[in-house]
Amino acid sequence: MKTYSPRILLMMVALIFAILVSVLIFIYTPSDINQLTAIIVGFVISFVTSLLMLFFVNIFFIRKINDLLVTVKQYREQSDKPSTTLLYNGNEIDNLNLEIVAWAEDRKEEIERLKKLEVYRKEFLGNVSHELKTPIFNIQGYVLTLLDGGLEDPSINRNYLIRAEKSVDRMITIIEDLEAISQLETGELQLEIERFDLAALMKDVIDAQEMKATEKGIMLTMPEEIKPLYVVGDRFRIRQVIVNLIVNSVKYGKEYGETKIRFYDAGETVLIEIADNGIGIAKKHLPRLFERFYRVDKGRSREQGGTGLGLAIVKHIIEAHNQTIEVMSTEGVGTVFSFMLKKG
């Protein structure tokens, strides 16, 4: 709808009022008075007086509208979102409308964001308590059995303590992963960027994981005769990424399979590929694979000591290095994870 400027509106209202007065004068003019003069005088006086009155009333309202405009603008600028400067191109009411619409849009987005955050918070709490419940109940079960006489039974006492310790280890892993996720998500974690030899780091991780892999008959291989390969990044965090990916390739690898680590020169960056010939991942799971607590097969993951946080941590670390992590997988054939790092 077209909105008139307050000045035009004032003129129109004053004009209508003056015309009404003139019509009344026209109807009720006594016969001894010149009708035309009476109408002109009546019109001018009523037009000028009503215009003046309306003008002062208008000043009062315009002031109030401007105050309101300043308040809304201040609220809008106080929001977390960087505020855009609006282009005022109409009268005060149009400008106020513009500010209110922009403010309402900001609020809408903010409410949507808070709603999502609330859903995430609830989900996260639910997942955390669910993950911690299993090892806690296990420990409780072992301790109660030991207290109920098991402590004196040499056939179970040591065994139950070892099992309880395993559950404690599991809780520590979950808590360490949660801590890492929370630091990465709140931006608390500062990367310590340095130049380091990626090939040496990879060799180091392979050596550390070799025993676990051989238990399953899996071979961890990387190119022989590899020269030092210098990259820049946070060495400790990149180690965490490689460990998570190699551990997964073993956890979800087939017996007597192979995990191949390959490096590709990509100009200013190095592409790192960790490929297994394990169980693979169905296509429908791939888009959600890097979400916290997302697992393809919950039972299998827990059985393997997984927390469901490993890939979420990997993604955060790689993104903190301004790179992306990619996954390609075929169910029953194998999985390839790849990411790039800047050469050093």
Ligand code: ADP
């Ligand atoms: P988890 O602790 O369960 O291993 P991750 O975040 O590391 O959690 O991985 C999420 C899920 O992705 C796993 O539960 C598993 O289903 C799937 N996954 C990860 N790596 C592989 C892989 N190399 N092969 C097959 N599935 C994998």
